[in-house]
Amino acid sequence: MKDLKCFSGDIKTDLIDREPFRINHKLVDHPALSLENISKVILTHPKDKVMFSKGLDHLGINFDKALVKEKDKLDINEIVETIRTSNSYIAVRSAELHPSFKDLFQDILSDVEGFMKINKTGKKAHVPMIWLFIASPGAVTPFHFDRFSNFIMQIRGSKELAVFPPGHEAVVATRDTEAYLDWDVETPPWRDEMEAYAHKFNFKAGEAVHIPYTSGHYVKNGMDDISITLSVFYHSDETLMWSKAMRLNNRLRNRGYNPTPAKQSVVKDKLKATIFPYVNKLSTTLSKFKS
Numbered sequence: 001m002k003d004l005k006c007f008s009g010d011i012k013t014d015l016i017d018r019e020p021f022r023i024n025h026k027l028v029d030h031p032a033l034s035l036e037n038i039s040k041v042i043l044t045h046p047k048d049k050v051m052f053s054k055g056l057d058h059l060g061i062n063f064d065k066a067l068v069k070e071k072d073k074l075d076i077n078e079i080v081e082t083i084r085t086s087n088s089y090i091a092v093r094s095a096e097l098h099p100s101f102k103d104l105f106q107d108i109l110s111d112v113e114g115f116m117k118i119n120k121t122g123k124k125a126h127v128p129m130i131w132l133f134i135a136s137p138g139a140v141t142p143f144h145f146d147r148f149s150n151f152i153m154q155i156r157g158s159k160e161l162a163v164f165p166p167g168h169e170a171v172v173a174t175r176d177t178e179a180y181l182d183w184d185v186e187t188p189p190w191r192d193e194m195e196a197y198a199h200k201f202n203f204k205a206g207e208a209v210h211i212p213y214t215s216g217h218y219v220k221n222g223m224d225d226i227s228i229t230l231s232v233f234y235h236s237d238e239t240l241m242w243s244k245a246m247r248l249n250n251r252l253r254n255r256g257y258n259p260t261p262a263k264q265s266v267v268k269d270k271l272k273a274t275i276f277p278y279v280n281k282l283s284t285t286l287s288k289f290k291s
C-alpha cells in the first residue's frame, strides 16, 4: 500500500475487525518512542492517565484491577532504572496529549483512516487515542479485551502475543461481551481451555498486529529486553455501531429479552445504534431520581 506514514507492506484491510493479522511499521527509531522521551511524558502527564502495576506474572490476574493509578507512589526514576528486573508494568493513556506525540498521532490516524476508506467502514477515527506500555522482561499482560479496535506496534523488545477470534462463544460468550462493553461486568476470567483458540504471534520490534474489536488477547514479554509498545485504539463507524448495538442488547437481556446478537443484521445493528443513546440517557436520568 502506498503513502503509508507509519505502517508498511500490504495491509489486509478486509480482515480489519474480523481476524488478527501481522504487518510492519516504521516507528522503531521514532524519537517520541525512546525510553528517555517516554520517561519525560510519564513525569508530566495527568496523574489519572498513568497506570502502574507490579508482579503481573500469570494470565488469570484481573487486568482491570491490576492497573492502578499509583503515580503518587511511583518513583518513575526508580521504575525506569529497575524496569529490567522489577517485573513492573507502566501504561500511559492518551499519550497524544503530550507535544512530542502530536505529529506522530496525526500520522498514525492518517494511516488508520486510509484503511477505513478502503474497506468502507468509515472516514474518520472516533475517539482515537494512543496508549504506551513499558514492561519488564517476562512481564505478563493478562487476558482481557478492549472496547476499541486496535493496532499494537512493538517498538522495543519482543513478546508472545496471543489473540483470540472476536465473537467466539467458546472464548467469551456474546452475553459477557455485551455486558463488558456496557460497563456492567469486569473482564471475563481466563480459562485454560481457551488457549486452543489462540492465534499466536512472536512479536518483534518493527512489527504490528491488528487486534479486532472485542478480540480477547494476552501478552507475555520476552526475556531479552524491556518492552516498549504503542497501541492505537479507535472506533470506525462500523465498530461504533456494533458497540452501541451490543450495549443495547445488554440492556434488553437484563430485562429478560433475547435480542439478535450484533453483526448478524446490519439493519438491526443500525436501528439499535440509533436508539441506544436515547435509552442510555433515559436510564442515566432515572438513576439520578433513584439516588
Ligand SMILES: [Fe+2]
Residues within 6 Å of the ligand: 144, 145, 146, 217
Ligand atoms: Fe488490550
